[in-house]
Amino acid sequence: MTTALRSLLHIDILVLIAMSGLCLSFLMSVTQLGLSLAKAGKRS
Amino acid sequence: MTDLFTEMAGTAFIWAAYIGAFIFLARKGKGYDAASTGRVGFVVQAFAYVATYISAVALVGFGGLAHAYGLQLLLVAAGNVWLGTWFVYRFLAWPTRKWKERLQVRSPATLIGQGHNSPLLGRVLALLFAVLLGVYTSAVNKGAALLLGEVLPLPLWSLIWLLAVVVGFCVHMGGLRGVLYTEAMQGGIMLVGIVMIVGVIFSKVGGPLQGLADLAALPPTDLANRGFVALSGGGQGLFVLSLAVVTSVAVWAQPQMVQRHFAVGSKDQLRRITPLAMLILTVLVGGTYFAASLSRLILPEVSSPDAVMPTLMRQLLPYAGVQVFVLAIVSASLSTATALYHIAALALAEDVRGKKSTPASWAVGVGVCVVISGACAQIEGSLIAMLCTTSWSLVGSAALVPYVALVLFGRRNALAAWCSCLGGFSACLFWYLCVFKPTALTPPLVPSLAALPPFFTGIGVSIAGWGLGGLLSFTREPAARRVPEA
Numbered sequence: 001m002t003t004a005l006r007s008l009l010h011i012d013i014l015v016l017i018a019m020s021g022l023c024l025s026f027l028m029s030v031t032q033l034g035l036s037l038a039k040a041g042k043r044s
Numbered sequence: 045m046t047d048l049f050t051e052m053a054g055t056a057f058i059w060a061a062y063i064g065a066f067i068f069l070a071r072k073g074k075g076y077d078a079a080s081t082g083r084v085g086f087v088v089q090a091f092a093y094v095a096t097y098i099s100a101v102a103l104v105g106f107g108g109l110a111h112a113y114g115l116q117l118l119l120v121a122a123g124n125v126w127l128g129t130w131f132v133y134r135f136l137a138w139p140t141r142k143w144k145e146r147l148q149v150r151s152p153a154t155l156i157g158q159g160h161n162s163p164l165l166g167r168v169l170a171l172l173f174a175v176l177l178g179v180y181t182s183a184v185n186k187g188a189a190l191l192l193g194e195v196l197p198l199p200l201w202s203l204i205w206l207l208a209v210v211v212g213f214c215v216h217m218g219g220l221r222g223v224l225y226t227e228a229m230q231g232g233i234m235l236v237g238i239v240m241i242v243g244v245i246f247s248k249v250g251g252p253l254q255g256l257a258d259l260a261a262l263p264p265t266d267l268a269n270r271g272f273v274a275l276s277g278g279g280q281g282l283f284v285l286s287l288a289v290v291t292s293v294a295v296w297a298q299p300q301m302v303q304r305h306f307a308v309g310s311k312d313q314l315r316r317i318t319p320l321a322m323l324i325l326t327v328l329v330g331g332t333y334f335a336a337s338l339s340r341l342i343l344p345e346v347s348s349p350d351a352v353m354p355t356l357m358r359q360l361l362p363y364a365g366v367q368v369f370v371l372a373i374v375s376a377s378l379s380t381a382t383a384l385y386h387i388a389a390l391a392l393a394e395d396v397r398g399k400k401s402t403p404a405s406w407a408v409g410v411g412v413c414v415v416i417s418g419a420c421a422q423i424e425g426s427l428i429a430m431l432c433t434t435s436w437s438l439v440g441s442a443a444l445v446p447y448v449a450l451v452l453f454g455r456r457n458a459l460a461a462w463c464s465c466l467g468g469f470s471a472c473l474f475w476y477l478c479v480f481k482p483t484a485l486t487p488p489l490v491p492s493l494a495a496l497p498p499f500f501t502g503i504g505v506s507i508a509g510w511g512l513g514g515l516l517s518f519t520r521e522p523a524a525r526r527v528p529e530a
Contacts, residue, residue, distance in 0.1 A: 010260035012274030015115045021122035022330040025130070029323035036316050 051363060055195055058367050063210060066378075069229055070214035073222025078406045079150035079390060081221045081307040089313075090320035091231030092224045093304045094328065095379035097128065097295060098234065100187045103332055103376050106287075108349025110336035114259065114272030116284050117337065121329040123292035129325055132296060133318040139451040140305040152299035152387070153395045156443060159450040160461035163398065169465070170395030172442060173299050176435035178388040178413055181381050182420035185211070188377035189421070194354070195370050204421045211378060212414035215385045216407060223382045224307060230375035231324065237372020238328050241353075244360045245335040248342050255338040262340065272337060279495050286497045294440030294499055297447045300383035385413045434476050434483065434498070441472035441502025445510050459520075460513030468506025475501040 011019070076082050110117035140155070147158045153173055157166015189203035196203065214226055249255035260273045267280055275281045295301055308314055339356055346352050357369045393401035393409030401409065445468060446461040475498035476483045479490050488494035 010257065010273055011115065012270070014275045015118060015273055018118040018122040019115070021126060022118065022326050025122075025125045025322050025326045026330075029319035029326065032319035033316070033323065036319075 054364075055367065058371065059196065062371060065229060066210065066214055066226055067217075069225040070218035070222035072225045073218030073220070076219055076221045078219040078386075078393065078401055080219065081224060083309060084221065084224055084307045086313050086316040086320065088224055088228040089304065089307055090317045090324060091228035092379075093129070093301070093317070093321050094324045095227040095231035095234065095376070096300055096304060096383040097124070097325070098328055098376055099184060099380035100191070100373050100377040102291075102329060103234070103238070104187075104191075104353045104373060105350060106329075107332050107336040108346075108352040109287075110333040111340055111343070111346065111352040112265075112267045112349050113276065113280070113284060113337075114268045114274075114340070115334070115337045116268070116275045116281070117333040118330065119275070119284060120288045120291060121326075121333050123288035124295075124329050125322055125325050127292035128295045129321050130318065132301070133314060133321065136296060136448070136451055137305040137308055137317075138311060138314055140302060141308045143451055144306050150400070151390050151395050152302040152443075152447075153391060155302070156446050156450065156461070160446060160456055160458045162458040162461060165446075165458065165461055165465065167396055167398060169443060170391035172469070173439065174388045174391035174396065176431060176439055177300070177384045178416045179420050179431045180435040181384045181388065181413065181417040184377050184381045184384065185417050186421040188374045188381065191354075191370055191373050191377070195367060201422055205418050207378070207381075208414045208418035208421070211381050211385055211417075212410050215382055215389060215413075216410040219406075220303065220306075220386060223386050224304075226382055227379040230379040233368075233375040234328060234372045234379075235324060237369045237375075238332055240365060241356065241361065241369055242331040242335040244365075245339050245342070245356065248360065249338045252334070252338070255341060258341050259338060272340065282495060286500070290437060290440075290497055290499045293503075294436055294444065297440055297444035298436070299439070299443070300380075300387045302447065303383075303387065381417075385410065385417070388416075389413045434473075437476075437497070437499040437502060438469060438472050440499055441468035441506055442466075444468070444503060445506040449510060457514055457517055459517040460510045463509035463513030463516075464506045465509075467509030467512075468502045471505035472498045472502030 106117060106120065143159060144155055147155065149155045149158050151170070153170035154163075154166040156169055157163050185204055185207050188207055189200055192203050192207070193200055198206075215223060218226065246252055246255070249258065256273065260271065262272050264271050267276065268274075269276045269278070269280055275284065308317070336352060336356075339352065343352065343355060343359070346355055353373075357366055361369060389406065389409035389412070390401070391409075392412055393405040397405065442465050445464040449455040449457075449461070449464075475496075477485055479488050479493060479501075480496070480498050481488050481494040483498075484494070
């Protein structure tokens, strides 16, 4: 955890925003797809 | 000797299977006409959208730039995911589908033309798409042939013609539906290849976090002048930001991308396509640029940015891995090529003629594309190189404002659309020829603005053209209409 934070602290704010945007996109997509598949599974 | 024979047999088997699958999936379009999709599942649509979007330039070219510029290239990846995909599916895809149904049109050029009550505008745009995208396919084709030459010992000219004919055959046989299925397969192969090389690079640098710490410790260079984990200062930083905007916004009105929305079946389906397309794109471009930045730790200097990914491939992957990675990059090129062939052929076969294509006109349209693509790829001409470099921005500058005005704001105005289209295209072309330093034929007319990308000028003038046209038509006909969204 400490290593991770130290690594991230080196990074410029704009690049950090871009990385967060990509992480958010990944998590959001996985969650939405999971929910959508679960819904479809329930229906069938 | 036996090993060499096994390798050659393996290579031949992999490529024969690939071409076989390509043709098999193109046959899915049999029984549908050139511009019809029928019902297409959300997985196929999501993979097809990403595969059309991401060409080998994005993976190999921009991967090389990530090696040179560092993590700031993630701004391009984030822009592609949020502006180029999320925004498009949230605000443009469904209205485009509804307008297509309402106007009973079959192509993006006629959508804009009929949408603004000017069939002639549709024909002019179709001609523009056919010329620019037809020639652009030659660059895509040549890129794929060069990579294929890494694993198949055949002369370059023969590989170029082989690819042009195979792509043309599949597009002719499958039409739009076949193109979507082949692109989906290619998108899947791209994902496998990229995940593989990203995994290998991560393991070589001791994991992403260790890699980040080591990358941050590297001294700045001319391109990454604030280090490899920060946006560069001056012109270098501006270049990265402009790359992010051009690749994420100009894509909205590229006809091959607009056409993907025609296949959307319902809003419910759209809610599944969006996250899946974002997920694939995040892994593909985010993973590639992140790993390519970290690759600087294991590959400090290379001859040119374009050599980075092939060098990494040769150094890090075993024989089977090289085959999969080359398949992935060739797939990135071919998926873009099939989409471009289809748009250019459809423009020639029916949009320019102003009537629905027949089997004969469709065959002629595809044949012309094969010849243009194959022949232009053999020529080392500066005009062709120029058209290939500029087509993305020129098409975006001409079509983006009238398209967005129609589908996002429900505005229909022929004069405004003409002013916007001609103004945007002319301004972008002028900027390329006379001001933008990398492409100007003479010393830049305005040296202080020589670094400003032509797409920005094109879009600025296009918006002004729309405003001017709207004002003129308002004074002539106060009833310039705002039609409610379809």
